[in-house]
Amino acid sequence: MAINKEVVDHVAYLARIRLSDEETVRLAQQLEGIVAFIDALKNVNVEHISPTSHILPVQNVLRDDVPVRSLPIDKVLVNAPQPEGDFFGVPKIIE
Amino acid sequence: MELAKLTCHELLDLIGAGKTSLEDIFDDLRKRIGQTDHKVRAYVRNSQTENADVCPEICAQSILKGIPVTIKDNICTEGLNTECCSRILSGFRPPYDATVIRKLKEAGASIFPVKANMDEFAFGSSTENSYFGPTRNPWDVKYVPGGSSGGSAAAVAADEAVWALGSDTGGSIRQPAAFCGVVGLKPTYGRVSRYGLIAFASSLDQIGPLTKDVRDSALLTNIIAGYDPRDSTSVDVEVPDYTGALVKDVKGLRVGIPKEYFVEGIDPEVKRTVEDAIQKLKDLGGICKEISLPHTRYAVPVYYIIATAEASSNLARFDGVQYGYRSLQDKAKTSLIEMYARTRGEGFGQEAKRRILLGTFALSHGYYDAYYLRALKVRTLIKRDFDDVFKDCDCVITPTSPTPAFKINERIEDPLKMYLSDLYTISANLAGIPGISIPCGFTKSGLPVGLQILAGSFREETLFRAAYTYEQSTPWHLQKPEL
Amino acid sequence: MKYEAVIGLEVHVQLKTNTKIFCGCSTEFGREPNSQVCPVCLGFPGVLPVLNKTVLEHAVKISLALDCSVQEYTKFDRKNYFYPDLPKDFQISQYDLPVGRDGFLDITVEGGEKRVGILRVHLEEDAGKLIHKDDISLVDFNRAGVPLLEIVSRPEMYSPEEAHAYLTALKSAIEYLDVADCDMEKGSLRCDANVSIRPRGERELGTKAEVKNMNSFKGVKDALAYEIKRQIESVENGGKIIQETRLWDAKNGKTFSMRSKEEAKDYRYFPEPDLPPFVMTLENIRKIKETIPELPREKAARFIREYGLSAYDAGILVVNKKDAEYAEECMRAYPGENKKPVVNWLIGPLLSEANNRTGGGELTALGILPERLIELVGFVQAEQISNLTGKSVLTDMIDTRESAADIIKRRNLIQISDTGSLETHIEEIIKANVQSVESYKQGKTGALMFLVGQVMKKTQGKANPKVVQELLKKKLA
Structure with a gap:
């Protein structure tokens, strides 16, 4: 798997990270090396092996449908970069 | 009396005997930080430590009597900056406490108001990837303290903290504990609530203690362990009193020595030191035998797929909308997508970007099966290796890291080499099992070496027993760095 | 016509619960912005989801009512995409192991009965609400984390009328279960449609357009009719249908392309590591099944069987559960074998009064007790008052809450037959x-x-x- 500039650009777009040209070049090179290393997994026979998403045999963790107090508005917005009244403000979305 | 040098249980004894007070402890700690932290830089905003004060509501009847605990910068503390040592979370003050913090407060601990340094979002093995700059190893400030909980480990090693909490996703407690010559425990996945731990890789992360000795480790684990209804992955298994496992006796303990951990790549001094430690355990009555963990070599690649994939999703929320850093551009002219891309491009450091991109790639269309799904399957094989071993071993002993601490800047430009320093610790996270690192000697140049003990899920008592017996039979934990 | 339309519907139903799907915040509608939020539904760093028990029960109930096979093993997945109404920039949803799959819903359309396949039924969390101002957009997260059930039909409807009948039947069935409000105007039921056309006789599906932003049942019908016509005209004029998302503009009666960069969507689904899987035993499923009441179509069949109703009359009476129960009380209390007189009153004068007065057309909202209605019908049947007078008495009864006898006496309405x-x-x-x-x-x-x-x-x-x-x-x- 070759990680070239296009792949890095695409993945950076999906992850919403702006990269400088210099970063893109460097990351492409580093990721290429890492992916080559990771490709070692292709040597493992995983036929009939089920994937492990949860390491412990825990299941059916449920919560009763009982309301608890919500966060007061001042605490909701205390960290907001752009509070607007009781709302979070973001750049105008044009659809 | 140099109170800052003491363990928590020693301080509790002194307070109990009326020989010292909480004020004295805080005074001495502040003094020590003032003297040494400009060299070590274990704390993120060390100029603020002078404000660290006794928590006024601490109850004299409480278990911990107000003794402070140092917290890694990725564990949420209500009203206290919790920034994961990242620009993107700069200024973030959570309006809630992590469950471990709540438990500590209920036990009467003071939360030390300045956080311990770490690699940004716990991405790293050297604490060099911090927005606040690197922490240095108290044993030799030219060296890294390990990571990502390097601030917590260095603070404990330098006597700038009584004890500390860290988090461990692939070795982030155990490896810095080894590099700094302290005790670090990664509990079983699900043993300690992750609620309020800013997630790196949800299926691997676990909070644990970094302490000056094994007794403190057991004491702190007693307090933070247990089921939490706010964490669906925490397990409802009874928490024993871990101090009860502090018995100096390993007679008949079946110890597995995995041959895959002593091959190429291991530093000769580390190898010799750990072999000496194994001999010591044999002398103490342990039954050691060679075992095999055949999929060991795949642990690092599996880890770097699973951990980065989960991280790429966990870190999506840092987008400049609700908290943390937002790129300061002309509001009226910036589109939403530009705001996101600039905020994240400017807010994340190099290693964070690298891992988010790798994880995004591993999950992206066309690569999911080849990378992510395959990694989950190999994870199953790694888990099975341990299941097999623990059928006839009580614990497994390995070096914590293939090398002692390395020099600052030595590996920062070579991510792969950096990743390999977690070679021996990652498997425990993948298998969900507990692991502890304890000091087992020094290199010729005076850097600590760590011994890792692993056990089956929820067998922390076995770890404490073996670690305590070894520690009490050796002088390593009593040595202090000169600063 | 040379072409036939193929329609599949994706319906989102907001489940009726006290609290959100993964946290204890209230789901109450219409409160001050950002007042029903907590660190969990705001997606603050470090927080974790815990599934609401009632949400899972409701989902299983609906799945069973739609004849889906309920999965023994179900789990959640993350759907990753960036949008400001999505607090974590991923949505917790279900990908490959939804709660239910492979069900069906029987509907009544012109020319008879029809079975529409249900592909899957899955749970997910709702997003917040965006308000767009001149130079800024505002986010309110009260709705973020409200439990949604997405019900995906197979592309097996061939006209706007069938789609409308499907929606009506779906809403009716879900309302019977009392697990959701299904109010499209309030947004507690939302519907997106996949529409394509193909030459008659062709088996292959054409390129589909996804139509969104339909805010009423009528809107769905109108939007589909427009979209089908647009596609046919486009193809007949030598054009090509492109896969895109189109929004329904109810004011102008048109769909229009979203024109956003149709980037290849890559949601990077993967299993939600913070939520262990859910395993449903047959015993659990059986227990939930026992709580499912008689559903509209079963009730209609029984009405036909037990009260001799026509299929048409039964169909009307069972749409709304409360009304169906009311109608049954009336029929049961009405003397004699032939229930037609009282049924005619129910679906005639009563229903039209209900439509005029409540808009929603709920019979029970009129406040006429069954015995009072029967008394009124009795007067008419006995020819003591005319049908017309009876209707006027009914209006009076609703307004004054008096009995028919009292009104007839007060207004001296007894017919002169002497x-x-x-x-x-x-x-x-x-x-x-x-x-x-x-x-x-x-x-x-x-x-x-x-x-x-x-x-x-x-x-x-x-x-x-x-x-x-x-x-x-x-x-x-």
């Missing part, structure tokens, strides 16, 4: 309307109805029109 007293009136009318009498005698039967009308007028509607007619015929013979 020939003696009627004859006097009839003779007067014959005298006063010589011309009409002549016309009738010359064979214009219409004139007789005019004369009956005059008698009715004179008696203020109280005369029994049948008796009047008979008497007139006799007199003028």
Whole structure:
């Protein structure tokens, strides 16, 4: 798997990270090396092996449908970069 | 009396005997930080430590009597900056406490108001990837303290903290504990609530203690362990009193020595030191035998797929909308997508970007099966290796890291080499099992070496027993760095 | 027509619970912005989701009601995409192991019954709400984390009417379970449609457009009709359908392309590591199944069987559960084997009053107790009042809450069927309307109805029109 500039650009777009040209070049090179290393997994026979998403045999963790107090508005917005009244403000979305 | 040098249980004894007070402890700690932290830089905003004060509501009847605990910068503390040592979370003050913090407060601990340094979002093995700059190893400030909980480990090693909490996703407690010559425990996945731990890789992360000795480790684990209804992955298994496992006796303990951990790549001094430690355990009555963990070599690649994939999703929320850093551009002219891309491009450091991109790639269309799904399957094989071993071993002993601490800047430009320093610790996270690192000697140049003990899920008592017996039979934990 | 349309619907239903899907915040509608939020539904760093028990039960219930096979093993996945109404920039949803799959819903359409396949039923969390101002957008997260159930049909509907019937039947079935409000105007039921066309007889599906932003049942019908016409016209004019998302503009009666960069969507689904899987035993499923009440179609079948209703009448009466129960009480209490008289009143005057007054057309909202309705119907059946008078009495009953007997007495409405007293009136009318009498005698039967009308007028509607007619015929013979 070759990680070239296009792949890095695409993945950076999906992850919403702006990269400088210099970063893109460097990351492409580093990721290429890492992916080559990771490709070692292709040597493992995983036929009939089920994937492990949860390491412990825990299941059916449920919560009763009982309301608890919500966060007061001042605490909701205390960290907001752009509070607007009781709302979070973001750049105008044009659809 | 140099109170800052003491363990928590020693301080509790002194307070109990009326020989010292909480004020004295805080005074001495502040003094020590003032003297040494400009060299070590274990704390993120060390100029603020002078404000660290006794928590006024601490109850004299409480278990911990107000003794402070140092917290890694990725564990949420209500009203206290919790920034994961990242620009993107700069200024973030959570309006809630992590469950471990709540438990500590209920036990009467003071939360030390300045956080311990770490690699940004716990991405790293050297604490060099911090927005606040690197922490240095108290044993030799030219060296890294390990990571990502390097601030917590260095603070404990330098006597700038009584004890500390860290988090461990692939070795982030155990490896810095080894590099700094302290005790670090990664509990079983699900043993300690992750609620309020800013997630790196949800299926691997676990909070644990970094302490000056094994007794403190057991004491702190007693307090933070247990089921939490706010964490669906925490397990409802009874928490024993871990101090009860502090018995100096390993007679008949079946110890597995995995041959895959002593091959190429291991530093000769580390190898010799750990072999000496194994001999010591044999002398103490342990039954050691060679075992095999055949999929060991795949642990690092599996880890770097699973951990980065989960991280790429966990870190999506840092987008400049609700908290943390937002790129300061002309509001009226910036589109939403530009705001996101600039905020994240400017807010994340190099290693964070690298891992988010790798994880995004591993999950992206066309690569999911080849990378992510395959990694989950190999994870199953790694888990099975341990299941097999623990059928006839009580614990497994390995070096914590293939090398002692390395020099600052030595590996920062070579991510792969950096990743390999977690070679021996990652498997425990993948298998969900507990692991502890304890000091087992020094290199010729005076850097600590760590011994890792692993056990089956929820067998922390076995770890404490073996670690305590070894520690009490050796002088390593009593040595202090000169600063 | 050369082309046929193929429609599949994706319906989002907001489940009726006290709290959100993964945290204890209230789900109440219409509160101040950002007042029903907590670190969990705001996606603050470090927080973790815990599934609401009721949400899972509701989802299983709906799956069973739609004849889905309920998965023994179900889990959640993360759907990753960036949007400001999505607090974590991923949505917790279900990807490959949804709660239910492979069900169906039977609907009634012109020309009979039809079965529409259900592909899958899965749980997910709702997003927040965006408000767009001149130079800024505002985010309110009250709705973020509200439990949603997405019900995806197979592309097996071929007209806007079928889609409408499917939605009506789906809403009706879910309302019977009492697990959701299904109010499209309030957004507690949302519907997106996948629409394509293909030449008749062709099996392959055409390129589909996804139509969104339909805010009422009528809107769905109108939008689909427009979109099908647009696609056919486009193809007939040599154009090509492109895969895109189109928004319904109800004001102008058009769909229009979102025109956003149709980037290849890559949601990077993967198993949600913070939520262990859920395993449903057959025993659990059986227990939930036991709580499922008789559903609309079963009820309709029983009404036909037990009360001799026509399929059409039964279909109308079972749409709304409360009304169906009310109707059954009325039918049960109505004396005799033939229930048609009371049924006619239910689906006639009562339903039209309900539609006029409540908009929603709920019979029970009128506040007429079954025994009171039966009393009224009794008066009409006994010809003590006319059908017309009966309708006026009904209006009065709804307004005043008086019984039919009291109203008839108060307004002195009992029909005059006594020939003696009627004859006097009839003779007067014959005298006063010589011309009409002549016309009738010359064979214009219409004139007789005019004369009956005059008698009715004179008696203020109280005369029994049948008796009047008979008497007139006799007199003028």
